[in-house]
Amino acid sequence: MERVRVGTIGGGAFGTSLCVHCSRAGHETLIYTRDEGVTADINNPQVKENKVYFKGFRLPGSLRASTNLLDVVAHADLLLLCVPTPYVAATLEKIRDHLQPHQVLVSCSKGILNETLETVDKILERVLPVSLHRRIAFLSGPSFAAEVAREKPTCVTIAARDLAVCKRVQMLLSTGRFRCYRTADVTGVELAGALKNVLAIGCGMVDGLDFGGNGRAALITRGHSEIVRLAVALGAHPLTLSGLAGIGDIVLTCTGDLSRNRTVGLRLGKGEALEDIIASMKAVAEGVLTSRSAHLLAQKVKISTPIIDAVYRIVHERADPLATLDQLMSMDLMPEVDEAVLAASTATHLLTESHDPA
Ligand SMILES: NC(=O)c1ccc[n+]([C@@H]2O[C@H](COP(=O)([O-])OP(=O)(O)OC[C@H]3O[C@@H](n4cnc5c(N)ncnc54)[C@H](O)[C@@H]3O)[C@@H](O)[C@H]2O)c1
Ligand SMILES: O=P(O)(O)OC[C@H](O)CO
Numbered sequence: 001m002e003r004v005r006v007g008t009i010g011g012g013a014f015g016t017s018l019c020v021h022c023s024r025a026g027h028e029t030l031i032y033t034r035d036e037g038v039t040a041d042i043n044n045p046q047v048k049e050n051k052v053y054f055k056g057f058r059l060p061g062s063l064r065a066s067t068n069l070l071d072v073v074a075h076a077d078l079l080l081l082c083v084p085t086p087y088v089a090a091t092l093e094k095i096r097d098h099l100q101p102h103q104v105l106v107s108c109s110k111g112i113l114n115e116t117l118e119t120v121d122k123i124l125e126r127v128l129p130v131s132l133h134r135r136i137a138f139l140s141g142p143s144f145a146a147e148v149a150r151e152k153p154t155c156v157t158i159a160a161r162d163l164a165v166c167k168r169v170q171m172l173l174s175t176g177r178f179r180c181y182r183t184a185d186v187t188g189v190e191l192a193g194a195l196k197n198v199l200a201i202g203c204g205m206v207d208g209l210d211f212g213g214n215g216r217a218a219l220i221t222r223g224h225s226e227i228v229r230l231a232v233a234l235g236a237h238p239l240t241l242s243g244l245a246g247i248g249d250i251v252l253t254c255t256g257d258l259s260r261n262r263t264v265g266l267r268l269g270k271g272e273a274l275e276d277i278i279a280s281m282k283a284v285a286e287g288v289l290t291s292r293s294a295h296l297l298a299q300k301v302k303i304s305t306p307i308i309d310a311v312y313r314i315v316h317e318r319a320d321p322l323a324t325l326d327q328l329m330s331m332d333l334m335p336e337v338d339e340a341v342l343a344a345s346t347a348t349h350l351l352t353e354s355h356d357p358a
Contacts, residue, residue, distance in 0.1 A: 007076025009080065015108075025175050028062070032065075038050055077102065079099075112194045137165055141243075143249075148178065155180075192245040196253050199219070199254055203216055234301060264278075
């Protein structure tokens with residue numbers, strides 16, 4: 001297997017876990033952290049721990065850290081960008097003039113900006129020069145940091161507009177416990193990764209209110225329909241929403257106790273205030289801000305997204321969770337699948353039957 005030099009920007013949970021993975025895969029790995037103390041701990045053979053974002057996990061001896069962003073950029077053949085979405089543009093502005101033509105940048109963030117309603121691919125394409133756009137890839141899919149670091153079997157999707165770049169990242173990051181699939185549907189993968197966080201907050205609320213397994217399954221299924229409608233209207237391929245970045249990450253984040261987004265919803269459902277929840281969490285739950293972006297995006301493209309809107313109202317307008325869920329349950333009764341779409345496909349089927357030579 002080819003070994004390269006990996007640089008990771010972002011010493012949070014996911015950046016740290018991907019560094020563990022890359023070190024284990026034999027890549028020479030250097031992580032950028034903003035905190036002198038975290039850097040010293042990672043570089044100290046007696047400590048080897050990220051005590052702020054990845055407590056209790058012994059990091060590989062070969063993993064090194066630096067607080068010098070440009071040293072990490074200069075080190076890397078493969079640069080993993082693992083900062084929360086609100087910090088992506090500012091981080092890129094600091095590094096864009098230092099990127100070299102041979103480097104590949106892999107974005108791992110899952111969110112949509114409030115101000116511009118951009119997914120992370122759009123932020124990268126806005127901030128980086130056009131000459132670098134074909135060197136960018138995106139990693140998404142069901143992948144809790146803690147499980148990646150502990151070598152639990154994980155499958156993710158690598159998306160890129162350039163097939164050669166996509167295949168290279170897929171090959172460099174895949175191991176016997178971390179299997180990467182590939183796709184050219186960057187738009188679909190980016191929207192799926194961001195929107196599932198909103199659904200996870202909703203699922204947490206349903207669990208926090210003790211609505212039971214039926215309610216959770218309904219929310220996942222109807223929420224997935226909303227994600228498909230919205231993402232397809234924005235240019236995604238529908239099959240991507242049934243893939244790892246779509247249904248795969250929805251299942252994980254809506255049901256897994258390790259999800260920060262689900263935890264936010266759970267605590268909101270139990271009656272805690274958002275400010276208190278956020279203040280008590282070191283980690284970022286991207287769905288909090290993305291719920292506003294998703295609600296605005298749906299309005300902009302005139303797509304009906306009642307569950308996403310409900311999450312937005314509870315999170316940002318202090319709507320009462322129980323009353324909001326009652327509203328969802330008493331909406332006008334409707335067909336499960338658009339009747340015109342269903343009728344068209346049935347007609348096609350009948351037409352095929354009637355032309356059967358037998
Ligand atoms: N944790 C996971 O399991 C996981 C899995 C897949 C994808 N992701 C995605 O990866 C991205 C990073 O998440 P994470 O879990 O590593 O983060 P985290 O919540 O563990 O840590 C927060 C990160 O934000 C950084 N940060 C805080 N303020 C900043 C600022 N002003 N400027 C720059 N950076 C700042 C911190 O240094 C730290 O790296 C998110 O988009 C997340 O959705 C996370
Ligand atoms: O902990 P969450 O809710 O941010 O989810 C983490 C990852 O996105 C799971 O794939």
